Amino acid sequence: MSEKKTAVYVCRGCGIGNRLDTDQLAKIAESEGKCSLVRQHDFLCNADGVSTIRNDIDGEGVTHVVIAACSRRAKTDAFGFDDVALGRANLREGIIWVRPDTEEARETTQEMADDFLRMACAEIQYIKQPDTNQNAGTNKNILVVGGGVSGMTAAIEASKAGYGILLVEKTGQLGGWAAKLHKRVPDREPFADPVDAGVSDLVKSVEYEKNINVFLNSSITRTSGAPGQFSVDISAESGETVTENVGSIIQASGFSGYDANQLPELGYGKSPDVIDQAELEQLAIQAADGPIKRPSDGKEVESVVFVQCAGQRSDEPGHLPYCSGHCCNTSIKQAMYFKDANPNVDTVVIFDDLRTPGNGEDFYRSAQRKGVIFTKGKPQQVSPVDGQLEVKFHDMILNDEAAATADLVVLATGQIPNSGVDIEPAAMQEVEDGGGESAAQAETETREVQIPVESILNLTYRQGVDLPHLRHGFSDSHFICFPYETQRSGIYTCGPVRRPMDIAQTMEDATGAALKSIQAVENAVLGRAAHPRSGDLSFPSFRREGCTQCKRCTVECPFGAIDEDEQRYPLFNESRCRRCGTCMGACPVRVISFDNYSVDTVGQQIKSVNMPDEFDEKPRILILACENDAYPALDMAAQQGLEYSAFVRIVPVRCLGSVNTIWVTDALNSGYDGVMLMGCKKGDDYQCHFVKGSELAHYRMSKIDDTLQQLQLEPERVEIYEVEITDIQRVPALINEYAAKIDEIGMNPFKGF
Amino acid sequence: MSDVNTAMVQKYRNDFLKEVEENVEEGHWVKMCMQCGVCSGSCPFGPHWDHPPQEIFMMIRAGKRDEVLTTESMWMCTSCYNCIVRCPRELPITHIMHGLANYAHRLGIAPKMNPTRRFAGIFWNNIAKTGRVNELALSLKLYFMDGFMSGIKKGLAMMSVGIGMIKTKRLNPFALISHKGVKNPKELHVLLKKAREIEDRRKGIAS
Numbered sequence: 001m002s003e004k005k006t007a008v009y010v011c012r013g014c015g016i017g018n019r020l021d022t023d024q025l026a027k028i029a030e031s032e033g034k035c036s037l038v039r040q041h042d043f044l045c046n047a048d049g050v051s052t053i054r055n056d057i058d059g060e061g062v063t064h065v066v067i068a069a070c071s072r073r074a075k076t077d078a079f080g081f082d083d084v085a086l087g088r089a090n091l092r093e094g095i096i097w098v099r100p101d102t103e104e105a106r107e108t109t110q111e112m113a114d115d116f117l118r119m120a121c122a123e124i125q126y127i128k129q130p131d132t133n134q135n136a137g138t139n140k141n142i143l144v145v146g147g148g149v150s151g152m153t154a155a156i157e158a159s160k161a162g163y164g165i166l167l168v169e170k171t172g173q174l175g176g177w178a179a180k181l182h183k184r185v186p187d188r189e190p191f192a193d194p195v196d197a198g199v200s201d202l203v204k205s206v207e208y209e210k211n212i213n214v215f216l217n218s219s220i221t222r223t224s225g226a227p228g229q230f231s232v233d234i235s236a237e238s239g240e241t242v243t244e245n246v247g248s249i250i251q252a253s254g255f256s257g258y259d260a261n262q263l264p265e266l267g268y269g270k271s272p273d274v275i276d277q278a279e280l281e282q283l284a285i286q287a288a289d290g291p292i293k294r295p296s297d298g299k300e301v302e303s304v305v306f307v308q309c310a311g312q313r314s315d316e317p318g319h320l321p322y323c324s325g326h327c328c329n330t331s332i333k334q335a336m337y338f339k340d341a342n343p344n345v346d347t348v349v350i351f352d353d354l355r356t357p358g359n360g361e362d363f364y365r366s367a368q369r370k371g372v373i374f375t376k377g378k379p380q381q382v383s384p385v386d387g388q389l390e391v392k393f394h395d396m397i398l399n400d401e402a403a404a405t406a407d408l409v410v411l412a413t414g415q416i417p418n419s420g421v422d423i424e425p426a427a428m429q430e431v432e433d434g435g436g437e438s439a440a441q442a443e444t445e446t447r448e449v450q451i452p453v454e455s456i457l458n459l460t461y462r463q464g465v466d467l468p469h470l471r472h473g474f475s476d477s478h479f480i481c482f483p484y485e486t487q488r489s490g491i492y493t494c495g496p497v498r499r500p501m502d503i504a505q506t507m508e509d510a511t512g513a514a515l516k517s518i519q520a521v522e523n524a525v526l527g528r529a530a531h532p533r534s535g536d537l538s539f540p541s542f543r544r545e546g547c548t549q550c551k552r553c554t555v556e557c558p559f560g561a562i563d564e565d566e567q568r569y570p571l572f573n574e575s576r577c578r579r580c581g582t583c584m585g586a587c588p589v590r591v592i593s594f595d596n597y598s599v600d601t602v603g604q605q606i607k608s609v610n611m612p613d614e615f616d617e618k619p620r621i622l623i624l625a626c627e628n629d630a631y632p633a634l635d636m637a638a639q640q641g642l643e644y645s646a647f648v649r650i651v652p653v654r655c656l657g658s659v660n661t662i663w664v665t666d667a668l669n670s671g672y673d674g675v676m677l678m679g680c681k682k683g684d685d686y687q688c689h690f691v692k693g694s695e696l697a698h699y700r701m702s703k704i705d706d707t708l709q710q711l712q713l714e715p716e717r718v719e720i721y722e723v724e725i726t727d728i729q730r731v732p733a734l735i736n737e738y739a740a741k742i743d744e745i746g747m748n749p750f751k752g753f
Numbered sequence: 754m755s756d757v758n759t760a761m762v763q764k765y766r767n768d769f770l771k772e773v774e775e776n777v778e779e780g781h782w783v784k785m786c787m788q789c790g791v792c793s794g795s796c797p798f799g800p801h802w803d804h805p806p807q808e809i810f811m812m813i814r815a816g817k818r819d820e821v822l823t824t825e826s827m828w829m830c831t832s833c834y835n836c837i838v839r840c841p842r843e844l845p846i847t848h849i850m851h852g853l854a855n856y857a858h859r860l861g862i863a864p865k866m867n868p869t870r871r872f873a874g875i876f877w878n879n880i881a882k883t884g885r886v887n888e889l890a891l892s893l894k895l896y897f898m899d900g901f902m903s904g905i906k907k908g909l910a911m912m913s914v915g916i917g918m919i920k921t922k923r924l925n926p927f928a929l930i931s932h933k934g935v936k937n938p939k940e941l942h943v944l945l946k947k948a949r950e951i952e953d954r955r956k957g958i959a960s
Contacts, residue, residue: 354787365842368785373770373814376788397788397811 006124007037007062008117009053011044011069011091019096020113025068028114032608033121037062044069045078057084064127066120071635072652085127085596089120090650093638098732099646108618108646115609115649122608128595130538133527133574137228140521141166142514143246145220145456146418148176149503150495151252152202153510154517158250159211161518166244167206168215168234174206175199176254178503182284182337185329187504191362193340194333197503223249224460226561226575227490228524233458247521248490250513251467251475253456255415255496262318263311266411267382272296273389274382274409276310277330284337291341294408303346303406304338305391306331307379310411313352322472324414326502329360331412335372348373348404350393358504377402382409415500419475419493420456423464459488463560467491471684474499481687482531484513489530489559489576490520529579532628532689533654538594539574540583546591553583553592558657558691580690581658585697590660599660602651606663609649611671614751619647619673619742623735624659627652628689629725630678636728644732645739648676655679656720657693661700664718665707671751674742676735677701677720687724694722714745755861762818769818776956778852782844786810792836792846802826806836806846809853822857828869830854871898883934884941890929 008029010022022040029038037056041049044067056062067079068089079086091113099109140163144155147169155165173179183194206212215234221241222233228247235241260268260276267274272295275283283292291300308328312320328351335347349372356364368374377393384390388405395402455465467486470476475493477485484492494513495506520530529536542553553570554562561576562583570583570592584592590599602624612618625631631652637644653659656679664675679694681687688694701720708715721734765772773780786807793805804812804826812821827850836846854870857863863870875894880886896911897904908915918924925931935941 364787365785368787371784373784374787375814376811395811395815397808398815398817402815 003061004064005037005060005062006033006035006064006066006121007039007053007056007060008033008035008066008068008121009044009049010038010040010117011042011049011067012040013043013045014070014092015096016069016091017042019099019101019109020091021110024110025113025117028117029066029068029121032118033066034125035066035121045075050078053079053081057081063129064124066117066124068117068120071631071638073632073635083129085124085129087120087124087127089116091116093635094650097638097641098644100643105646111610111618112646112649118608118610119605119649119651122604123601126598126600126604130536130595132537133539135574136527137226137230137247137524137575139228139230139245139247140164140525141244141246142517142521143168143220143230143232143244143249144252145249146176146252146254146495146497147171147174147214147216148252148254148495149178149199149202150254150497150506150510150513151176151250152206153507154250154252154494154514155212156202156205156209157511157514158518159209161514163211163518163521165209165212166215166232166234166246167212168218168220170217170219172217174203174214174216177278178202180278180285181281183333184503185326185333185358185360186363187358190366191359192366194336219454220456221458222460223457226524226573227520227530228575230490247524248492248517249457250510250517251456251486251491251493251497252495252510252513253418253420253497255417255500258311258320258413258416260310260411260413263411263413265381266307266310266379267384267389267409268411270382271384271389273384273407274411276411276413277327277334280334280337280408280410284334287337287341289341292338292408299407301338301345301407304335304348304408304410305389305404305406306335306347306349306410306412307382307391308349308351308354308412310379310413312412312414320414320416320472322414322500323355324500325355325357325505326500327412327414328355329357329363329502331410332356332360332363332367332372334410335367336370339367339370339372343371346373346406347371348375348406350375350377350379350391350404352376352378352396357502375402375404415496417472417474417497417500418456419469419473419497420466421453421464422469422473423466424469457491459560461488461560462554462563467493476691478687482689483509484516485531487558487560487691489561489578490517490524492516492520524575527574529577531578533579536579538579538596539577540572540579540581540592540594542570542572542587542593543591544569546589548589550588552586552588556582556586556657556692556696558582558693578690580655580693581653582655582690582693582696585656585658585660585693585700587660590662597654597658599662602653602663603666605651606649606667606672607670609672611751614747614749619739619747620671621645621648621674621676621735621739621742622667622672623648623650623676623678624653624656624663625650625678626656626680626694626723627654629680629687630721630723630731633723633725633727633731637732640728642729642732644735647673647739647742648735655688655690655693656697657688657690659697659700661704661707664701664704665711668708668711668713668717668748669750671748673717673745673748674738675718676738677718678723678731678734679720681722681724711750713748716741716745717748758860758862761860767816769816769821770814772818773813773853773856777849777856779845779848780852782849783810783813785842785844787842789841791839791841792844795835795839797833797835798829798831802829806850809850819862821853822860822862823864825864825867827851827854827857828864828867868898881942881945883932883938885932885934887928887932888924889926890932893929 010025012022026038029035064085066087070092071090072088095112142158142163143166144151145168155167159165178197179199181197184197186195217237218234221235225231230246233241233243294301313323338345338347376396379393381392389409391404459465467475492513494509549568559578561573563571565571682695705715790807793799793807799805830850832847879891896907
């Protein structure tokens with residue numbers, strides 16, 4: 001790239017010109033910002049404004065552009081100059097929309113604008129147009145693991161979009177659970193009767209698609225690489241192994257049925273006539289729409305009781321704490337098997353809460369019309385009595401002990417995800433080996449003995465062989481904010497491995513995952529990041545001379561993007577990286593940086609602010625706001641005209657995980673009176689777009705108290721908040737409360753040093 | 754126990770739900786209840802019922818025949834229609850309650866001393882006699898339902914209302930001797946008898 005030339009454009013539109021002294025801003029850009037080219041414009045985002053900038057880039061050789069106008073989240077199309085380094089000073093949402101238009105406020109508002117411009121000028125000096133990722137992969141094929149409804153649907157959808165598919169199925173035939181169903185819950189109007197499971201049609205579609213290559217009786221014995229360049233070993237039962245390259249992976253490994261032998265109180269194992277839903281499907285297939293016969297003596301079933309939530313939604317040991325979602329509809333469907341063959345069969349469904357997702361409510365009504373009896377109760381015991389079964393239950397409407405007798409009892413047991421090895425205990429073991437804390441050790445010891453589970457993907461990542469689990473063994477992915485995304489870039493999950501679900505939801509899920517995997521390979525080829533910084537070309541690099549090989553970055557990277565080379569230096573896997581900067585925040589010696597985001601780009605912004613002295617009564621509060629939720633919330637607060645203190649200086653960060661503690665200590669040393677950090681929700685119900693960033697930031701900030709004490713500063717000078725994108729009212733209130741608190745504590749004594 | 758009742762017990766054995774479906778007005782709706790409890794929560798008399806509608810439906814499904822038919826609960830219904838308006842499954846709950854009460858009455862096992870039931874009987878006999886309500890006779894019969902002394906007491910308590918009604922010609926003090934019914938009450942009696950026969954035949958009850 002040729003010589004660096006920075007241009008600053010100050011917009012006077014949207015009222016900025018009326019509220020602020022833009023001449024002064026221009027002067028600051030010239031003198032303090034040291035920018036050679038400064039222009040003002042009345043309407044920068046219109047065609048004339050944009051072409052002014054374009055002409056300067058093309059004609060004047062401008063390489064660095066600062067746009068002092070609206071928020072960086074606004075007008076991204078107009079200001080999308082991707083051939084220069086770009087910085088934005090947020091004068092509109094960040095200043096004039098959150099400040100009152102009064103004479104008294106004019107001075108502090110102008111100071112705010114001056115500082116925001118200084119910050120943007122400081123940042124741009126340290127930004128470089130990102131280099132191309134030299135290690136980008138080019139493979140666009142997609143591997144689908146699992147040949148059930150979810151896997152087949154994902155394969156068909158991606159294939160129809162023109163991508164080559166490898167479909168790997170463990171067993172000898174496609175279809176998974178759905179192939180074992182007599183019929184399925186209806187998926188279309190009038191939602192009144194069970195319909196054909198449709199598996200044979202799906203299998204035909206898979207065979208019809210030329211792009212799909214099916215591997216039966218096979219499993220994945222090794223997975224390495226990154227988006228665009230995965231290498232997988234597919235091993236057949238016969239022992240033959242082929243190595244294939246793919247661009248992304250969809251894990252559709254489905255679920256296993258809960259073992260009903262753990263429910264002796266419900267009679268399973270005591271009588272062959274107590275069965276689970278899967279076994280009833282077999283009986284129904286045998287009966288082929290005729291009368292269903294009970295297993296013990298082949299007698300035609302005249303009465304049947306369905307026990308819902310068997311071993312589910314319960315805190316008892318050995319039970320599943322969650323609801324499997326499909327079982328109510330499934331029992332309704334199965335009760336119809338009996339009623340449709342013979343309306344005189346007594347069918348009773350004993351439920352706690354009848355949950356019928358989708359259009360199940362219509363299906364439920366249809367069953368009631370057919371005469372299926374629904375009883376709200378808690379089953380207590382099932383025992384054989386005189387060749388029949390007695391179901392004792394507590395009737396929850398009549399608050400009474402009751403009993404029902406039946407020829408057959410069907411237990412609605414739950415789904416257990418096939419999510420492979422839980423890598424968390426393994427990681428904990430490592431901490432222990434490294435002379436870890438005793439608390440971790442105690443926890444490992446009290447952990448229940450785990451039955452060895454076969455790995456699904458056999459990843460060669462240092463972080464473990466399978467995808468991380470979240471709760472109850474389901475693969476981690478935030479099911480509202482970013483479904484399908486896992487903590488391993490380029491690998492997506494769908495179907496019941498992600499959360500319990502039925503066929504209809506699974507098919508929708510599989511389609512979503514197919515789209516995500518297509519997006520992943522397309523981004524990977526261009527060397528761009530996947531969600532949530534989709535399209536970002538930057539990637540982390542480190543200064544080898546400064547690195548102390550502490551391994552903190554490799555351990556803390558939420559996405560397993562950093563390995564170690566032979567000399568134990570970090571080895572960045574650019575294509576796996578999501579560009580959150582968690583490694584940058586973790587690095588104690590600050591050697592990790594991105595071309596367009598580094599310790600300097602933020603650190604220099606913090607330092608560039610004009611610090612009034614102690615007696616001016618003008619405190620300065622630094623806000624490091626996560627760009628995913630907190631910063632949009634601030635923007636939206638501005639759009640609603642909510643006001644907040646003029647003493648704050650806001651710096652957006654990629655994730656709180658990227659916040660290096662040096663920024664906070666530097667800020668306090670240079671005279672800031674307080675530092676607010678705003679990140680996403682952490683913990684089990686995390687909303688952090690980079691999984692662990694917010695949590696790590698909380699942890700790191702808890703350690704900063706010592707530093708504050710050494711500096712003899714109050715701990716309240718650094719506060720960290722969990723903010724959601726919907727906290728539009730709350731965020732300005734938080735700022736104002738904090739500003740009042742700082743007023744109370746008083747000024748930072750380090751001002752002017 | 755009446756003969757009709759015994760016959761019904763024998764006919765339906767343990768399947769009380771089927772009995773209700775086939776004999777109670779709107780009884781075929783009972784199976785559609787989804788036990789949400791909105792009816793019980795909406796009923797202005799809810800707390801005073803032994804078994805609110807939701808429970809009654811559950812008891813019918815559980816085959817609790819005697820408890821349902823002998824309870825005073827459905828006699829408490831004042832036909833305010835709150836439950837019908839609110840039922841998410843659109844059950845005609847008010848009608849079912851009246852249907853159940855009527856069925857219990859016809860089987861002869863409804864609570865004998867239930868005031869609603871007794872008033873309903875008095876009202877029916879009164880209106881069926883001439884085709885028009887004889888309000889004076891109805892009030893007297895109602896007041897003296899529980900005996901002479903209590904009738905006098907009730908009469909005295911309502912005296913001012915009564916005099917007011919006479920003054921404004923809302924009540925004919927000579928109605929006991931001069932009540933005008935429909936033109937030909939005999940024809941009405943034939944009509945009502947026929948209607949009862951048809952209904953009994955439909956419901957399979959020999960009259």
